[in-house]
Amino acid sequence: MLQPIVECHTGTLYGVEALTRGFEGLSLGAPAVLLDRAAELGVLCELERLLHRKAIAAFCCLPDPQQRRLFLNLDGRTLALTAGLQVLEGAADELRRHGLPASNLCIELSERHETVSLPGFRRTLLQCRKRGMLFAADDFGRGHSEIRLLFDGGIDYIKIDHFLIENLSKDPRKRLFVGRIAGFAHTLGLMVIAEGVETEADFLAARELGCDLIQGHYVAWPCTMPDTVLPIYPALVSAVGKERRRRSEAGDSELLLAAIEHLETVERDDHIERAFEIFRRSGDQSVIPVVDRVGAPKGLVRERDLRAFIYGRFGRDLLQNPNTQNTVAKFLVECPVASVHADADALLGIFGAAPPGCDGLLLHDAGRYVGFVSAGALVGLLHEKRLRLALDQNPLTRLPGNLSVAAHAADASIRSDQARHLCYLDFDHFKPFNDRYGFRVGDRAIILFAEAMRRHFPERDGVFLGHIGGDDFFIGVHGLEGAEFEARIRALLEDFAGSAAMFYETHERSEGRVPGKDREGRERSFPLLRCSAAVLEISARQPGCDPDKLLTEVARLKSIAKASDDGVAWSILELPQVPTRRSPEDDALDEPSRMRAAAAK
Incomplete structure (x- = not known):
């Protein structure tokens, strides 16, 4: 069976990995058991040759196979055998018979067996290198000799084990490890493949952390028919489209x-x-x-x-x-x-x-x-980049400005397994406050609010604080429950209202109002300074949408918040759900079977 390996940034097919299936008919529980049995019988090399021939025949039926890579697994014990080199050379010769060079072939070295220290490993690798073959360290993060493979093995790819990719978007320790490994690999001139990607959130996290290629059920399930392998995968194209827009708005495309x-x-x-x-x-x-x-x-x-x-x-x-x-x-x-x-x-x-x-x-x-x-x-x-960041940063509060706020909205518009909250904050009755006490005191109130934001929303992974300009602010948070986010927002508004009251005279605080002029120059009284909050909640697993839609909805809520008694307006974004990805087992069920399965559930 062939499983696609796809380019993270474009959704285009990069290559396929050949996977062994059908071992169940031999009463064997896994491909590794089949290989162990072949080794016991002394026919490991013959089995490898058979599997390679079948894989190459399927690979050559792909559209434009000369533009793809075929990833073949190799049992490490084969390299210790006299015929081990002949097995690999046989695979290269088989490709050549189909009119393809050996450079289309990548051999995956499994960590199931010690590889680097096997007798003749270096000699075998050098001979294969001369023919143009490539090598990948498979299941990276699970074995014991991976570092030696990087430095001594002549590796071209690192395939990060699915254990590290599962729930990557939610686990900060995994994110740290994968990011460091990807950065290290790129420094050595290697490409990084994320194995076992199951969700869009994990795909986006792997892409963000530097993985070049992905493989897993989120992209496509393994298939036996080469004509079902697509040259480009639309789901990935859609997922990265919004990120490209964000990068373009931030000016990165122009700079690069x-x-x-x-x-x-x-x-x-x-x-x-x-x-x-x-x-x-x-x-x-x-x-x-x-x-x-x-x-x-x-x-x-x-x-x-x-x-x-x-x-x-x-x-x-x-x-x-x-x-x-x-x-x-x-x-x-x-x-x-x-x-x-x-x-x-x-x-x-x-x-x-x-x-x-x-x-x-x-x-x-x-x-x-x-x-x-x-x-x-x-x-x-x-x-x-530093110059643009400095120009975008508000000089009074040292918080990011409009460009960064737009970039955060673009991030939030991408589908995620975490809830997201966007909050637009705007002072109420700021003009009469400024008129009465002067712009210097007004600036102190703005700085006071920025400090309160940092106290109630400490800047960490998933928290973004922005200063749009004047008395307008922005908070964006990923991964916080709605009840906790609301509690923090209300505490922030109460904290600021209490602190801002200290700017007023004692009798003004007791009356709760101050005289002033409205925007038409008419004399009237105004309530004390406070801040309103317009909150848009995007539930977990909502489909992606246009970032402008998010900012437009938040702006609509702003007027509602200002007119409310407590200064808070809240809305949950509702978007049509797309059908979930189905497995081949689901597709194999006919209509009556699906009805019975649904009734049984």
Whole structure:
């Protein structure tokens, strides 16, 4: 069976993993039991060859298989056998018979058995590398030799175990671990696959934390028919669409496009003379991106590493000697990689974790090289981000401004397994207060309210505080129950009303009113300063919607809140629910069976 592996940022099919099914008919409980039995009988290599041939035949029936990767599992014990290398070479030969290069093949090394320390592992890996095969560390986060695989194993992918992905959106410890692993992998030039993604919330969390590819039932269930594998998955496209809009509003797209250089590439197996030609044509170019046969970024060739050969007395002659193997791979330098769809903060995080002297970042789209961002451009990007943040930040309260509020609304518009609350806060009777006591005291009241916001809503993961301008504020919270959020809002309003009363004269506090002029200049009396709150609740698992719809609804509630006795207006966003994703077992039931199943429930 084939299970799709999909690009996180575009929803496009990147490749498929071949999974073993049908073992139940042999009275075996799992594929691992089948492999154990084959090892006991001494036919493990023969079984691996059979499974590989069937997987490759199915893979070649996919649309555009030359643009995809086939992920094949390999039992670690196979590598310890004399015929282990022949098993892998046989898979490469089988691909070639179908007209595909070995670089379309990725071998998953399971942590079920110690792999790196097996006899002949390094020799086998190097031989496979020469043919262009790729390798992945499977079930990362569950085994015991993963770190050695990263440093010694020549790994191209990390597949994060489903244990770490399950409930990723709700577990801060898992988020911390996955984020660190993804950042570390990108620094080493590796791609990260999140396995076992079951929900949209976990998909969005994995994407946010830096995973490049996802696999799991949220994308698609394993299938036996290659023609059911889609080239693009609409559910993912819809989920990331709103995030792209948020990033565009924050200005990241503009910044990234200006920083990308579309440099000419060389392949690993090219002769180094090709790199010399590129450096000669582009006098100011200092690096050349290196890709494999299907265009995946693998590192850089640096002009400074070739200077000794360029300017040395016999350097060029030595490199051009036909008896020497002077390919680009000999001069390859590792470089961090990142998706071209990642936002500026993610790129800066990957670059910041790179070792000193890093030349920049290689960008990919669905695993294929699309451009390079130099270290100098990244420093400029960081400066521009900080400048925009400073311009957006309110100088009085040091809280984020309108751009950040719009970005938070875009985040809240995406479907989530957590409840979300958006709250627009606006002072009542602020003009007569300012007129009577002056703008300096008015600024003190604004600062007082900002401090009260921070007390009642400490800034942590899931809490956003914003200052829209003047006496208008914004609070956004993910993951808080409605009753607790309401209690905190009412406590905030009561706290501010009590503190603001201290600005008034004693007799004004006792009367509860002060004289002043309205906006038409007429004399009248006004109540004491208070704040109103318009709250929009978005229930957990609500479908996504337009961010402008959220802000429009909050603005509508604002006038209701100001007219109410307690200064609070509350609304729960109601959107039509979309049908839930069904499993193949559900689809296998005919109509009468579904009716009986429903009655039984």
